[in-house]
Amino acid sequence: MPRFALLRLLLPMMVGLLCAPAAAEDGYDLWLRYRTVEPQWQEGYRTAATAIVVEGESPTLAAARAELERGLAGLLGRPVPTTPEAAGDGAIILGTPRSSPLIAGLGLPLDRLGPEGYLIRSITLGGRRAMVIAGRSDVGVLYGAFRLLRLIQTRQPIDALDLAEAPRLERRLLNHWDNLDRSVERGYAGLSLWDWQKLPHFRDPRYTDYARANASIGINGTVLNNVNSNADILTPQFLEKVAALADVFRPYGIRVYLSARFNAPMAIGGLETADPLDPRVRAWWRAKSDEIYRRIPDFGGFLVKANSEGQPGPQDFGRSHADGANMLAEAVEPHGGIVMWRAFVYSDEVPTDRAAQAYDEFKPLDGEFRPNVIVQVKNGPIDFQPREPFHPLFGAMPRTPLMMELQITKEYLGFATHLVYLGTMWEEVLDADTHAQGEGSTVARVIDGSLDDYAHTGMAGVANIGNDRNWSGSQFDQANWYAYGRLAWDPDVTAGAIAGEWARMTWSNDPQVLEPIVGMMMDSHQAVVDYMTPLGLHHLMATGHHYGPGPWVDDLERADWNPVYFHRADREGIGFDRTASGSNSVSRYAPEVAARFGDAGTVPEEFLLWFHHLPWDHRMAGGRTLWDELVARYTRGVTAVAGMRQAWAALAPHVDAQRHAEVSDFLLIQQEEAQWWRDACLAYFQSLSRRPFPEGYAPPAHDLEYYKAIRTPYAPGN
Ligand code: GCW
Numbered sequence: 001m002p003r004f005a006l007l008r009l010l011l012p013m014m015v016g017l018l019c020a021p022a023a024a025e026d027g028y029d030l031w032l033r034y035r036t037v038e039p040q041w042q043e044g045y046r047t048a049a050t051a052i053v054v055e056g057e058s059p060t061l062a063a064a065r066a067e068l069e070r071g072l073a074g075l076l077g078r079p080v081p082t083t084p085e086a087a088g089d090g091a092i093i094l095g096t097p098r099s100s101p102l103i104a105g106l107g108l109p110l111d112r113l114g115p116e117g118y119l120i121r122s123i124t125l126g127g128r129r130a131m132v133i134a135g136r137s138d139v140g141v142l143y144g145a146f147r148l149l150r151l152i153q154t155r156q157p158i159d160a161l162d163l164a165e166a167p168r169l170e171r172r173l174l175n176h177w178d179n180l181d182r183s184v185e186r187g188y189a190g191l192s193l194w195d196w197q198k199l200p201h202f203r204d205p206r207y208t209d210y211a212r213a214n215a216s217i218g219i220n221g222t223v224l225n226n227v228n229s230n231a232d233i234l235t236p237q238f239l240e241k242v243a244a245l246a247d248v249f250r251p252y253g254i255r256v257y258l259s260a261r262f263n264a265p266m267a268i269g270g271l272e273t274a275d276p277l278d279p280r281v282r283a284w285w286r287a288k289s290d291e292i293y294r295r296i297p298d299f300g301g302f303l304v305k306a307n308s309e310g311q312p313g314p315q316d317f318g319r320s321h322a323d324g325a326n327m328l329a330e331a332v333e334p335h336g337g338i339v340m341w342r343a344f345v346y347s348d349e350v351p352t353d354r355a356a357q358a359y360d361e362f363k364p365l366d367g368e369f370r371p372n373v374i375v376q377v378k379n380g381p382i383d384f385q386p387r388e389p390f391h392p393l394f395g396a397m398p399r400t401p402l403m404m405e406l407q408i409t410k411e412y413l414g415f416a417t418h419l420v421y422l423g424t425m426w427e428e429v430l431d432a433d434t435h436a437q438g439e440g441s442t443v444a445r446v447i448d449g450s451l452d453d454y455a456h457t458g459m460a461g462v463a464n465i466g467n468d469r470n471w472s473g474s475q476f477d478q479a480n481w482y483a484y485g486r487l488a489w490d491p492d493v494t495a496g497a498i499a500g501e502w503a504r505m506t507w508s509n510d511p512q513v514l515e516p517i518v519g520m521m522m523d524s525h526q527a528v529v530d531y532m533t534p535l536g537l538h539h540l541m542a543t544g545h546h547y548g549p550g551p552w553v554d555d556l557e558r559a560d561w562n563p564v565y566f567h568r569a570d571r572e573g574i575g576f577d578r579t580a581s582g583s584n585s586v587s588r589y590a591p592e593v594a595a596r597f598g599d600a601g602t603v604p605e606e607f608l609l610w611f612h613h614l615p616w617d618h619r620m621a622g623g624r625t626l627w628d629e630l631v632a633r634y635t636r637g638v639t640a641v642a643g644m645r646q647a648w649a650a651l652a653p654h655v656d657a658q659r660h661a662e663v664s665d666f667l668l669i670q671q672e673e674a675q676w677w678r679d680a681c682l683a684y685f686q687s688l689s690r691r692p693f694p695e696g697y698a699p700p701a702h703d704l705e706y707y708k709a710i711r712t713p714y715a716p717g718n
Pocket residue numbers: 177185186227228305309344383384411
């Protein structure tokens with residue numbers, strides 16, 4: 001071999017190694033990766049965090065210690081001792097006034113923290129610098145520990161801290177739509193995490209990682225099973241398994257809740273009725289609740305989907321939603337439990353506009369629910385569409401606590417493969433002004449209870465979690481789990497700030513990487529709205545699985561299952577008239593809002609066709625006709641995805657190969673599907689509008705029949 005041949009062979013590999021980002025990653029670690037900080041940060045962090053001193057003993061404090069040990073060892077690149085003897089300058093001291101005389105003696109202002117808040121403060125103790133992480137409860141301390149780690153993960157200074165935070169909402173829950181056979185309704189991340197068959201004896205370590213991830217963002221409850229529920233979950237056989245999960249989650253401040261099937265007294269209780277006013281039924285639920293609380297003393301309560309989409313409910317027995325909810329509430333009340341009663345109802349018979357049904361059903365019941373009932377309302381009045389105006393119930397039930405239900409899993413947003421950051425969508429809803437009590441009555445203020453002084457507050461996120469290695473089906477869908485938790489903790493954090501935090505922890509603190517990633521995330525929701533349902537269109541998807549476009553579908557049994565019912569396009573125009581000349585569901589909003597939405601001149605353009613039916617040549621604010629604008633929007637959406645692909649491709653040298661490749665492949669799928677959505681919808685709408693494509697805009701690649709013929713059997717989540 002010539003002298004330099006070997007070197008020549010190895011050199012590119014050596015260079016490659018030097019430039020290559022850290023070890024392969026598959027996304028399992030989520031945002032808790034704890035990779036070692038860059039050299040310029042090490043000295044500072046190491047001197048500010050020299051030892052972990054946990055004052056007190058409890059499973060939760062032990063979890064806080066373990067997380068700090070693990071996190072700091074990773075971030076600082078060396079283990080941090082946890083023995084009191086090791087405490088010198090720079091010790092981190094954790095505890096509550098109850099667990100620690102030392103902390104009790106510091107006279108910290110913990111009172112205003114509430115039961116779950118924390119305080120992190122840099123102090124001097126006996127002449128030495130220290131950092132105290134304190135709460136009124138152990139779980140507050142755990143949250144504080146995660147906060148400290150986040151500060152380091154996002155490269156904030158930690159040597160002069162004075163932070164205090166408490167969650168704004170009481171119940172910050174995930175709703176798993178997981179079935180007992182481990183299939184997940186609208187799940188795109190594999191099977192359910194809950195391996196019922198092996199529970200209670202096998203407690204998959206993954207359950208603990210799930211709890212860690214949730215605790216890190218303040219999620220404090222989980223509804224384990226689908227709202228389309230199976231009564232078997234309430235049998236002793238399953239309750240034993242549920243109790244095992246509750247045991248794993250408890251140290252992390254996470255309570256379990258269950259979806260209750262309303263007719264369980266019949267399905268598993270041997271009764272011939274589930275009438276909520278029947279004494280035997282009431283006794284059955286009381287006994288069932290007592291049994292659950294014997295096994296799980298901190299059981300959170302029940303979530304119920306009743307009289308909606310075929311689920312049983314009180315109306316089957318001539319009773320109201322309030323009768324049903326109150327019966328269950330009475331059963332769990334002695335144990336401190338709550339009932340979350342879903343307002344997502346749409347009647348089997350009444351053919352009125354679905355956008356008004358929940359309002360019409362629940363508004364008259366305001367004030368009739370027991371104090372431990374929360375009515376759970378989806379963000380918008382139809383059903384988790386790519387973009388919806390806020391639900392008119394927000395602000396309309398001052399005497400009934402309302403919690404908001406968001407869908408983290410992307411049923412209508414391209415499943416797992418489309419990169420869509422939902423933080424901006426949720427921010428839009430939370431910031432929306434209901435005008436319930438004058439200007440500034442935002443949805444956030446309704447659900448945080450400040451507007452109407454609710455006794456209970458909460459948010460529910462339909463989980464996007466499954467047993468895929470990366471948990472959420474895609475790397476970027478982890479951001480939606482993260483953003484949900486952060487917003488449930490504080491509905492006023494901005495989507496941009498959350499995206500930045502998540503991207504720093506999940507990808508990199510290098511601005512060269514961070515800025516493009518955050519940019520992609522922040523524009524992604526508008527992009528998907530543009531290529532699926534621009535200008536307030538909604539419910540255009542294919543039947544059943546909801547995968548891909550189906551705006552032409554007009555043959556389903558119920559009128560309001562058909563896309564044509566929602567877009568109402570014909571030769572003359574397009575859009576759903578929800579003003580007084582149409583369904584008038586706009587009248588369910590407060591007068592100021594109804595006036596703004598109800599006027600095609602003042603409604604925000606993004607909701608134009610949600611509320612108005614307009615001629616194809618209607619002039620848009622920007623000067624184009626409605627038809628031309630529609631074409632432009634659909635096209636803009638596809639172009640935006642091409643832009644994301646480019647931005648991502650440029651990051652290849654800076655991102656670990658496996659995750660980079662996965663995202664690249666998914667973006668390719670997204671681009672093809674964005675094009676499919678655009679072309680299919682425009683081919684269809686053009687068959688009605690019979691207008692030419694404006695100059696510079698390509699017509700669809702195929703004719704309408706081609707798109708109509710596309711079938712996607714076995715699409716997941718159905
Ligand atoms: O969005 C629809 C979904 C159903 C779901 C329902 C609901 C759990 O397509 O899969 O059922 O909403 O929220 O109850």
